Amino acid sequence: MSELSVNHLLGIKGLNPRDIQLIFETADHFKEVINRPIKKVPSLRDITIANLFFENSTRTKLSFELAEKRLSADVINFSASQSSVKKGETLVDTVNNILSMKVDMVVMRHPNPGASVFLSQHVKASIINAGDGAHEHPTQALLDSFSIRERLGEVKGKNVVIVGDILHSRVALSNIFALQLQGANVMVCGPKTLLPKYIDKLGVKVETNLKKALQWCDVANMLRVQNERMDMTYFPSTREYTQQYGVNRALLNSLDKDITIMHPGPINRGVEITSDVADSKQAIILDQVQNGVAIRMAVIYLLASKIKH
């Protein structure tokens, strides 16, 4: 086993295929660990990790915290709503104050794109990006690919469509980079208003007809409509969005194959995906959540191994 080519995980951009392979191989071992009767290993006993969440999160925060605890790291949590950020403290000051308490690694979610890159240039700690605005969410993309690999054997050569609100989605961008690095074919599908201009320049196919997209793909990753990020009306009504871009049983039955359905959560049941599809065997949504812990353990472990003793 070699080591990661990076000292921080700021985005999928910046990783190479060998890094992804190494993260997956390590996550395979951790997946076995988290299925043991005692799900904990002592590797990171002398590492302290700060989880800084400047934006709301349930799944990602829990998943990171669980991964850190399973590795025996010491964990401190911080959320912006209860902090001095509200009193006017800058990001670098906030983080440096936390680091002066001898913290080795920072997991950060921030509403501004590039926040984790900025932080990595100004503080001495290993940084993991847990989502920065509409930019990247690398661990989500890694766990998505890991789940595809688990279900379909490999990612290379597979056709993956990302459906929904691509414009506001950091999951979409990280997934595009990750899937392409592994040799998958990527398509984005959604209403034109929710597809970024020039998205085709990333080398992805663009489709506005959901049925055609599903017919083409092996895997459909359904994204949530991010109403909280929308500053204007992008489609006439939720009902119309669902009719055009929601996946339901009848639509899946009309295809001539069984495709795999993914969703990064949180699900808006009855909007982008119906309950019977979300709970069906075709969906690997809960596998994604379980794999999230293994992937985050792998990323934290591999980055921690590069912190000099």
Next chain:
Amino acid sequence: MSQKLLLNAKEINIILHRLACQLIEKHDDFSNTVLIGIQPRGKFLANRLAQILKSDYHIKHIKLGLLDITFFRDDFRRSEKPLEANTTEINFLVEDKNIVFIDDVLYTGRSIRAALTAIQSFGRPNEIELLTLIDRRFSRHLPIQPDYRGRQVDAINKEKVKVNWVEQGGEDAIYLVNS
């Protein structure tokens, strides 16, 4: 780099049979005993012993597991090389079982210390014994000794013991390598 042959294939085979007999003497029909090969190198020895016990001594039910100790090692972030993890395959609980750890070379004892911690994730065993093919007796960092040993070797620190198995290519042989 020079190397000296310590044991050839025939001698290794005799030792394996002797170790198998010693195990039977203590564990009888292995009904409450499990063999655990310590990854990565103990796998070959554990497989070989299990095979001998089954085919030559007609022990019907041998429970064999493989334990990876990477995440339990005490040299994480201290070792020059990144630690390489291997697969753990233990498809049973070890609660109240008699465990025999199996590794090819016992050197500092640190791997066994890690294994003693790692195995706790699978339950509380009744007892744990250690079987090793080569015991480098003057190199221990911890108070750990084998219960079953193939051969004791006095090697100075610069010397390494190299174990080669047919499964890895070549033939069964153990060398003392002077680097």
